[in-house]
Amino acid sequence: MAEKEYAYYAGCSLEGTAVEYDMSMRQVFKALGVKIREPEDWSCCGSTPAHTVDHLFAAALAARNLTIIEKMGTDTVTVPCPSCLSAFKRAHLSMTADESFKNEVNELLDEPYGGGVIPKSTLQIMIEDVGLDAVASKVTHALPGLVVAPYYGCILTRPPEIAQFDDPENPMSMDKILQAVGVKVADYAFKMECCGAAFGVPKKDMVNRLTYRVLSMALDAGANCIAVACPLCQQNLDLRQSQVNSTMGASFNIPILYFSQIVGLTYGLSPKELGMDKLVVSADEVVRSRIAVEELEKKEAETRAEAVAKAAEKEKKAKAKEDNTKTEET
Amino acid sequence: MRVGVFICHCGSNIAGTIDVAQAAAELRKVPGVAFATNYMYTCSEPGQDEIKQAIQREKLDRIVVAACSPRMHELTFRRTIEKAGLNRYFLEMANIREHISWVGLDKEANTNKAIDAIKMAVAKVMQNKPLYSSSFKVNKRVLVIGGGVAGMQAALDCGDGGLEVVLVEKSPSVGGMMARLDKTFPTIDCSICILGPKMVDVAQHDKIKLYAYSEIEDIKGYVGNYQVRIRRKATYVDWTKCTGCGLCMEKCPSKNSYDYFNFGVAPTKAINIPFPQAIPKKAKIDPDFCRQFTKGKCGVCAKICPTGAINYEMQDEIVTEDVGAIVVASGYGLIDMDKFPEYGAGRYPDVISGIQYERLLNASGPTEGHIVRPSDHTEPKTIVFVSCAGSRDKSLGIPYCSNFCCMYIAKQAILTKDHIPDSQSYVFYMDIRSPGKGYDEFTRRAQEDYGAKYVRGRVSRIYPKGKKMVVVGADTLLGTQVEVEADLVVLATAVTAAPGAAQLAEKLHISYDTFGFYVESHPKLRPVETNTSGVYLAGAAQGPKDIPASVGQGSAAAAKVLALFSKDMLESDPAVAKVNENTCVGCLKCKLTCPFGAIQEKELRGGRVVANVIETVCAGCGVCTSTCPCGAIQLSHFTDNQLLAEVNAICQK
């Protein structure tokens, strides 16, 4: 697995408002020995706006990058952003299924796309190619007290014909990865409810209302942190959390971390390199709570021993009291 | 040889796109054809008379009728020519309707094709040989597979008609799905109260032999003479000693056995009598959950049983029964709850299926008729019923409607109000299907008199919120999304084929459709017969249906059996395979390929082995004929020479 080189398409958000996703994902891949390489001179995939113009046009914008990746000599591109991933998958699937569509798309490009690149999310690479055992093997630290609600967002696993990954109604890949690194995961029923997507700028109130529900259901599930795998979800939940509070009259203060940041923390990586300080809702407490696994085990053993000692003491005292009462009676 | 050709107009069905007069004229030119004519409706009485008169008048000895498919009227015309004194196998039909006039509109092309087709039939009929049926005895005993209401009805009607009946039921008690119901629509009759007497009758009928907790192992033979091997599964309790006292069930320490009768809505003991009115009322051990079997340590039931009926060493037993006809009434299944992840079915305990809810409503059920939430055993006040969970859903591979869910949901909504007067029921539906007698009035009652709120729209999602389950659906009549915070959610899960239906069908050599339901001979006119003679269908095994329809089919199947047995001898079909022992090399490839097991080895004098066809088992499929490397086995009425004659006829251009 360490031999294969994946193309890594960060996407426009990861260069800007989602830079911590890029930083932490690269760190985690490095720790796991996953070889990645950025496609040279990649362009924007088109995301949501392109597919509102035309499907051919949208496929072409995405396919320009697939051509570059094809030339890199790799057959897989791993994509952290679900929106980019969806654009790539749709372009790839429709071009490989329909020869005439493929030709029409290639007419818009300088260089044609052959059809040999499979797009996969970074989550998919971690759970399928790397595997839970390898993911768990690098853990050196624990995050006690952290209860995470894994939030997948709507298009990571939907529709099943395009996403071809995990379950469209109850995905568990992020849950499993977080559990593998020793983090407590809440049973979160709202893991796939839409956050408002690209409407953050033009329709802020709509987004606030939707993210309000995502946030409050996470609290209801007993979580004190939400893990995400999508830059847009993260933005709507983190950057706009103050807006949610003012629009909906709430007082949320829930850190929204990328799942790769959480994994990175358990690997003992530097919080700065994981972009922890880039988060708008502070995750300082999460970072502070981090403790080396051996230390945690030592502490827990000590607590256990203390408890046993206390219980024995209590029993002794109670027995002594009983004896006294008996003597008194006699 | 004088061949008579009769070309039918079939009104305008054929004559509309084929020039029948021209076809007749062309056929008169064919050597061997002594007479050719066209007629409006050949199958009608005057039409048949035409044929009979022409045979006498023109001294015809072979007949070709060019008309509809032989599946429609081959038998009719065979009888016609037989009445006129000819052997019935001197008839050939050319299908110029389904194969020609119904396919295209080009009159010239159709007429030419029709002429070719009729010439083929003429060439064949000139090669036909007379064939004669032989008679064979029929064993007037009937096997009924399935002890639900349809099977029991069939068994009782056959028994009352004087026939000996063998009734085989897979589960430990008869009663099927109906025994699990609390009340039945539209009369709110108590289900077991009306079914119980039938169950007792079946057990006590002097003509009915009941094998409970048994399955069909295999079936050999042919109509009138089947040998059926039945596997009597080990119950680990000697039913000749068991009195049904229930002490074992009381004392059994293994409390988490899956309760098949209650569809798992609550656990049961490893040794149990499935329900109080079970027939036979005997105990059975489930070895998957019994500690004696899984851990080797227990034996409480054996110690406590007053008659010493427990036998951990019991083995399955195979018995053989000979019968002449079979009625298949193996019932239906229900779709798995895990097919509804968006409803949280299988994950959250307060989302249950209709049949599980039925068991909660039932006074002899695991909660003694108290409706409680499986999660915390509190009484629900808001209950949501979701129709069409799986039915009419192409994406789940179930495009059909399950027939009775609309009705039972209305019933359950009514009963819920009776049990919990301050409850509020909601029913999410797409359509209300209530076609039977009193059915629509019944569904209206639920809404008008019992306060059930019917919301027209599907449910998209169900998720937990605190102690409640939030049901998110749509009200398409209002044009809005709706939410209901429910205490309990009941899904009307789709009806499927019974588990093991396909395997049973293969043993019986009957057809089943994509969904596993058994295929009837004709969807309109022959709903209880199959294309395999001697095997009849009854009940939901043929397709989802309610109790009155199942009972009706049970009686119908019995009537068919009684008609079959009204004669002492049955006629065999002579269009079967025959082996030419001179040319047969004894390779026995035909024996391997015969799907019906109709070919056996035969040793001739001198030790040479050849193939031999058991005529009564042979179904005339012809697979052996195409397998045989030397043409030694031929299918009568479809011999190589006869078929080659047809080919030659078209190639003469």
Add this chain to the structure above:
Amino acid sequence: MDTLNLTKSMDLNFIEQVSRESGQNPSLCYQCGNCTAGCPYTHYFDYPVSQIMRLLQAGQRNIILTSKAIWLCATCETCTTRCPCEIDVAMIMDTLRIIARRENKVSEKDIKLFYDSFLDSMKEHGRLFEMGTLLAYNLKSGHYFADADLGPKVLEKGKIHFFPKNIKGKDQVAKIFTRFQEKAKKHG
């Protein structure tokens, strides 16, 4: 709603056009409402999505193309994933949006403006220049202070750049735009 004269107002060509461009068959829909039931945005739609489907079946071209619903759809794919008739409802909504844009019928100007600002940035630089896009949107929409509260937050974290990063192949990207526009003009 006024009495709908179906004989006169049912635009069969429109139904055929939408079917062809989306690859979906609207007559498969039996109006169960599952799409509306699962739609997170239905609260904001003027017509819930199952009614858009019904309007499509009834060939009501103008009502659909001037509706807000088609612009407020986020393509979250919930409807598509759950439709029992296996209709890709999100694809139909997308197609309706594309047709509306082609005919310049835009009921949600801000949303289209946001998309256009995004695309302009792409065409100009090859990648999304977030700052430029947001400023352009704010100016053109007249919502000068939209998300002004968030500005300082992203700036202090260094999450947004003041200057665009032009890729070498930005002309290639721009060419995709122009080639597409030419093609669209040719085909009408």
